[in-house]
Amino acid sequence: MASYLVTGSSRGLGLALVSRLASLPKAEVASIIATARQDNPHQLKEIVNASSGRIEFVKLDVTDKTSVEEAVKSVEHKLKGKGLDYLINNAGVMDWSKDGLESMDNLNEIFNTNVTAVHLVSRAFLPLLRKGEKKTVINISTTLGSIARAKVYAQGRSPAYKISKAALNMMTVQYAQEYAGEGFTFLAVSPGWLRTDLGSSYADLPVETGAEKVIDIMQKTTPEQNGKFVNIHVPGWEEAEGNNQYPGGEVPW
Incomplete structure (x- = not known):
């Protein structure tokens, strides 16, 4: 009966993760903490209200140290x-620079949300994670961050996003090395190109598929995978044409 906390739960993958967790047996998922910057946004509120107390909302701006401490x-x-037991660092933003690097003027902003904020949240929740049985932290990454x-x-044309996710992968490794001796597992997971506001309607997969596969990885992960960067496995997509394949296993760094 594990406990879960998901950041960025108001929409997209975060909302789908909360919904998927709530659909699993209580023997697997005892409690879910859904967080977002907004004060209990509409879609999330509906899921929370229908959960009979199993899901609880906590306001959290991952970029604000005071908000993190209060959360x-x-x-x-x-x-x-x-x-x-489980912390899923899902909150993130993506840029679009139509002229590539020349027009990239938001690197600090993107980096602050996608990297620095993950550090703020992970560090702040370490004491509660130490008291948990699973001690697992999942950082939502992307194959676009693979060098x-x-x-x-x-x-x-999203250079700041790519740069920030490459940095997130390295930070995942740093945390993995630092806390391996305490039984922690830190894992970077690419959830696939999903049909969300961030991923667009042209993406490969429904967001529900990404959520299902991320949770499957998370629940099956072991300390032996600590510090790895892994892909989801979607049957039929192992050798798909185009840029994206979803065969599971480790992603080249």
Whole structure:
């Protein structure tokens, strides 16, 4: 009966993750903390209200240190002395620079949300994670952050996003090395190109598929995978034509 916290739960993958977790048996998922910057946004509120108390909302702006500290206190109160098992750092933003690097003027902003904020949240929740049984942190990344595959995605005009996710992958490794001795597992997961506001309607997969596969990876991960960067597995997409394949396993760095 594990506890879960998801950042950026108001829409897209975050909302789908919360919905998917709520659909699983209570023996697997005892409690879900759904967080977002807005004060209980409409779609999330509907899911929370229908959960019979299993999902609880906590306001959290991942880029604001004070908001993060207040959220930790709120989550600690809601867990009633128990630890947090899983933290999913999902909140993130993506840029579009039509002229590529020349027009990239938002690197600090993107980096602050996609990297620095993940550090703020992970660091702040470490005490509660230490009290949990699973001690697992999932950082939502992307194959666009793979340096080895940079040429494949060269035409994508989102340089700040790519740079920030490459940095997130390295930060995942740093956390993995630092806390391996305490039994933690830190994992970077690429959820696939999903049909969300961020991914667009042209994306490969429904957001529900991405959420299902991320949770499957998360629940099956072991300390032996600590610090890895992994892809989802979607049957039929193992050798798909085009830039994206979803065979599972590790992503080239």
